[in-house]
Amino acid sequence: MRDLDTNIRPTDNFFHYASGGWMKRNPIPATEAMWGSFSVLRQENRKKLKAIVEEVSQDKKATMGSDAQMVRDIYSTGMDEAKRERDGVSPLLPIFEKINALKKPEDIIPITAYLHRLGFGGIFGFFIDQDERHNDKNVLYLVQSGLSLPDRDFYVNDNEESKRVRVEYRKHIMAMFKLLGKTPKECGIAIESIMRIETDLAKHSMTQVELRDIEKQYNKRTLAKLAKEAAGAEWEKYFRLVGVGKPKEIIVAQPIFMKRTAEMLREISITEWKDYFTWHVLSGSSSFLNKAFVNEHFKFYSTILAGVKKQRPLWERVVGFIDGTVGEALGKLYVERHFNHEAKKKINELVNNLFSAYEAHIKALDWMTPKTKKLALKKLHAMTRKLGYPDKWKGYKGLVIRDDSYIENYWRVHEFEWKRTIKKLKQKPDKKEWHMTPPTVNAYYNPVMNEIVFPAGIMQSPFFDASADDALNYGAIGSVIGHEITHGFDDQGRQFDSTGNFKNWWTDEDKKKFEKKAKVIENEFNNYVAIGDMKVNGALTLGENIADLGGITLAFAAFKKSQEGKERKILDGFNPEQRFFLGYAMTEREQIRPELLKKIVVTDPHSPSIFRVNGPLSNMPEFAEAWGTKEGDKLYREPKERAKIW
Numbered sequence: 001m002r003d004l005d006t007n008i009r010p011t012d013n014f015f016h017y018a019s020g021g022w023m024k025r026n027p028i029p030a031t032e033a034m035w036g037s038f039s040v041l042r043q044e045n046r047k048k049l050k051a052i053v054e055e056v057s058q059d060k061k062a063t064m065g066s067d068a069q070m071v072r073d074i075y076s077t078g079m080d081e082a083k084r085e086r087d088g089v090s091p092l093l094p095i096f097e098k099i100n101a102l103k104k105p106e107d108i109i110p111i112t113a114y115l116h117r118l119g120f121g122g123i124f125g126f127f128i129d130q131d132e133r134h135n136d137k138n139v140l141y142l143v144q145s146g147l148s149l150p151d152r153d154f155y156v157n158d159n160e161e162s163k164r165v166r167v168e169y170r171k172h173i174m175a176m177f178k179l180l181g182k183t184p185k186e187c188g189i190a191i192e193s194i195m196r197i198e199t200d201l202a203k204h205s206m207t208q209v210e211l212r213d214i215e216k217q218y219n220k221r222t223l224a225k226l227a228k229e230a231a232g233a234e235w236e237k238y239f240r241l242v243g244v245g246k247p248k249e250i251i252v253a254q255p256i257f258m259k260r261t262a263e264m265l266r267e268i269s270i271t272e273w274k275d276y277f278t279w280h281v282l283s284g285s286s287s288f289l290n291k292a293f294v295n296e297h298f299k300f301y302s303t304i305l306a307g308v309k310k311q312r313p314l315w316e317r318v319v320g321f322i323d324g325t326v327g328e329a330l331g332k333l334y335v336e337r338h339f340n341h342e343a344k345k346k347i348n349e350l351v352n353n354l355f356s357a358y359e360a361h362i363k364a365l366d367w368m369t370p371k372t373k374k375l376a377l378k379k380l381h382a383m384t385r386k387l388g389y390p391d392k393w394k395g396y397k398g399l400v401i402r403d404d405s406y407i408e409n410y411w412r413v414h415e416f417e418w419k420r421t422i423k424k425l426k427q428k429p430d431k432k433e434w435h436m437t438p439p440t441v442n443a444y445y446n447p448v449m450n451e452i453v454f455p456a457g458i459m460q461s462p463f464f465d466a467s468a469d470d471a472l473n474y475g476a477i478g479s480v481i482g483h484e485i486t487h488g489f490d491d492q493g494r495q496f497d498s499t500g501n502f503k504n505w506w507t508d509e510d511k512k513k514f515e516k517k518a519k520v521i522e523n524e525f526n527n528y529v530a531i532g533d534m535k536v537n538g539a540l541t542l543g544e545n546i547a548d549l550g551g552i553t554l555a556f557a558a559f560k561k562s563q564e565g566k567e568r569k570i571l572d573g574f575n576p577e578q579r580f581f582l583g584y585a586m587t588e589r590e591q592i593r594p595e596l597l598k599k600i601v602v603t604d605p606h607s608p609s610i611f612r613v614n615g616p617l618s619n620m621p622e623f624a625e626a627w628g629t630k631e632g633d634k635l636y637r638e639p640k641e642r643a644k645i646w
């Protein structure tokens with residue numbers, strides 16, 4: 001209980017009350033932008049992964065193509081800084097040569113395709129996933145992209161933070177191009193080209209809030225129609241060059257952006273495009289280059305944008321890279337050593353209890369008509385779960401990893417995954433696929449599969465601890481489970497039916513009532529000041545805030561049910577209900593640097609942690625009762641003003 005700060009009243013600021021002591025003892029390390037339960041566990045996991053990587057690195061005889069060999073050789077090339085110093089930018093020279101050979105507007109599409117295949121960004125992008133309206137097949141989504149700052153807002157907004165970021169971004173481009181050997185004059189011209197192109201793309205990009213609108217982004221087109229709507233770009237050629245062939249249909253997520261892109265191919269001069277592509281190649285490969293580039297990239301993206309003081313040690317960066325490339329190979333080795341089968345069994349039971357609580361709550365809702373309730377229950381009953389790690393590993397058969405070059409290994413993995421992705425267009429969606437690796441300390445809800453997924457990484461203390469009392473576990477992992485289930489019923493998730501198709505199953509009346517209730521949450525969060533003059537964006541964070549409130553409410557109900565007939569114990573001076581809320585606040589504890597906070601307010605659909613605790617709890621009568629909140633307390637809300645959906 002030394003984690004608490006008892007100078008603060010729990011009914012004024014539960015976030016600080018529950019974690020103030022911990023925060024004082026655990027300042028943010030110099031290598032981090034934030035520090036809390038998630039980051040501590042992630043750090044511990046990285047150490048476990050390091051031990052695995054070092055263990056398999058001893059095995060000099062591992063067969064070519066085995067998980068151990070791939071992990072071993074990516075690690076050894078990643079740790080070989082001396083080679084990167086010797087190589088400098090030489091691995092990029094053939095690419096720069098191709099960029100320098102550009103002559104006419106018709107050359108832009110082929111170079112874009114070439115760079116996309118190598119894993120570089122540029123102008124737009126695409127991915128292949130289930131068709132949201134017909135999820136028994138995969139389809140191609142064409143999407144906005146091509147920026148180097150974290151969001152379009154940083155290019156077009158005129159607040160202080162955006163201006164600061166733009167000034168620093170220009171300096172960063174200058175420094176990187178100087179390292180490449182350009183003259184100050186050339187650097188100055190390049191900065192203008194890059195800013196002109198990226199700002200134009202930004203102006204025609206959807207905002208983060210617009211990106212939450214699924215209907216608006218579901219624009220199915222034939223190739224012919226796309227060529228007409230976004231005339232001027234040879235789309236057919238692009239898809240052929242990236243290996244997709246001639247797609248029958250394409251979902252154009254941002255038609256205005258694509259139209260503008262096609263116009264820009266002709267309006268922007270070839271010299272400007274050369275600068276733009278050179279920049280994206282240079283910036284995109286900086287972590288594979290010599291230290292001068294690595295340091296300059298770190299300075300801008302981690303120090304200036306996120307406030308981090310010091311780079312993580314190289315091994316941490318390389319282990320993170322392995323997780324992001326051959327993550328299931330490493331994950332398999334991780335699971336063999338660290339998976340807790342007992343925890344999986346217990347968590348499976350918790351999921352069952354959360355589902356039961358949800359069912360009872362839906363049945364008891366006073367605002368929903370029986371017709372919609374029936375379909376909500378149908379969706380709940382159809383929701384599936386994945387716990388721990390994949391039943392079927394996706395495997396890397398055919399991928400060749402060598403001990404020669406870090407960046408070459410990256411390109412090999414990228415090309416391999418690229419082909420795997422493109423094959424999906426002709427395949428049925430794979431229900432066994434995972435979108436997170438096993439060591440990941442996180443969880444997700446996937447609306448097109450109507451499934452909740454919890455990797456092995458999150459099935460550990462402080463989220464789940466088999467030796468802790470039920471109250472803490474329900475407050476911690478129980479709330480996480482409830483959160484993911486609620487995503488199936490948040491402002492976005494509710495628009496997908498029980499089979500995972502984007503299809504309305506709500507009566508107009510129920511839809512209106514839901515929206516009205518959601519608006520209460522949106523308005524509440526709009527009032528929270530994150531930092532300086534920057535407030536939380538209630539519309540951007542709506543889905544997560546609905547999921548938080550629903551998750552804790554449902555976990556609390558499941559907890560109460562699990563305690564029926566059991567003895568009520570007081571531990572450390574707290575009753576079971578109080579411990580439940582302490583368990584929740586413990587998982588959400590987090591300190592964050594101001595630079596990162598200013599960034600996430602613009603880009604992150606999650607609210608800052610303090611509001612993820614104080615926000616939902618101020619709406620819960622269960623919390624008010626457990627802690628005795630009353631009028632005048634900062635976390636007090638009039639019963640009729642409290643937000644509640646599920």
Ligand SMILES: [Zn+2]
Pocket residue numbers: 483487544547
């Ligand atoms: Zn979430």
